[in-house]
Structure formats: C-alpha cells, structure tokens
Amino acid sequence: MNSTIPVCAVDYAFRRIGGKYKGRILWYIHEYKVLRFGEIRKYIKDITTKMLTQTLRELENDGMINRKVYPEVPPKVEYTLTETGAEIIPFINYLREWGKQQMEKENIPQMITHK
Numbered sequence: 001m002n003s004t005i006p007v008c009a010v011d012y013a014f015r016r017i018g019g020k021y022k023g024r025i026l027w028y029i030h031e032y033k034v035l036r037f038g039e040i041r042k043y044i045k046d047i048t049t050k051m052l053t054q055t056l057r058e059l060e061n062d063g064m065i066n067r068k069v070y071p072e073v074p075p076k077v078e079y080t081l082t083e084t085g086a087e088i089i090p091f092i093n094y095l096r097e098w099g100k101q102q103m104e105k106e107n108i109p110q111m112i113t114h115k
Contacts, residue, residue: 016062021047021055023092026081029065030089034078064088 017023021044028043029035035043041052056079059065064085070076081089103110 016064017088017092019055021051022059022064023095025052025055025059026064026085026088027092027096029079029081030086030092034080036076036078040079059085 017026024044025040028040032039037052037056040056041047041049044052047055056065056067060067062084063082066080066082068078068080070078100110
C-alpha cells in the first residue's frame with residue numbers, strides 16, 4: 001500500500017486486521033504462542049480450510065504473523081506473531097473485554113476460549 005494518495009488510517013488498520021477471522025487468528029496465536037494449521041482450525045470451528053489458508057497468507061503478507069516450515073514428512077508448519085502482530089494484541093484484548101461486557105448485559109453465555 002505504498003502510495004502518495006492519502007489513506008484513512010482507520011481503513012488501513014481494518015484492512016489488515018478486519019474481517020471475520022483475522023483478529024481471532026491473531027488472538028489465538030497470541031494465547032498459545034505457536035500454533036499449527038490444524039490447531040487454528042480447531043479453535044475457529046466456522047472457518048473453511050480454503051478461507052484459513054487465504055487469511056493466514058494475508059496475515060503473513062501484512063507482516064502480522066511468521067510462518068515457519070519444517071522440512072519433514074509430513075510437512076510441519078508453525079505460525080507465530082511478529083512484532084507488528086503483537087502490537088495489535090492490546091487492542092484486540094480491549095475489544096474482547098468490550099464484547100464480554102456487552103454479552104453480560106444481554107445474558108449471552110460465553111465460551112471458554114483460552115488455555
């Protein structure tokens with residue numbers, strides 16, 4: 001997104017972490033430090049394999065996560081947060097806390113999502 005055309009900072013930020021899955025993927029990688037593809041699928045049950053692959057690629061291209069491939073059979077791939085990805089975690093946590101409060105107000109049960 002290197003351009004001389006002015007860009008809205010909010011739009012820029014939401015393009016990088018917005019959508020249905022990016023924030024959740026970043027949060028789970030933060031919570032567990034290192035996750036493999038199958039583990040992420042386990043935590044985000046409503047994501048398809050194709051969408052998870054695409055979203056992970058976008059997060060990697062945006063410098064939010066690292067992808068480490070181990071040369072073994074079967075292939076082993078691990079995902080971790082980059083420094084840039086870690087910088088967004090306090091904001092995701094703030095949204096999580098806000099969501100928790102709203103759910104409590106509306107008596108919506110919360111699932112346990114952390115270790």
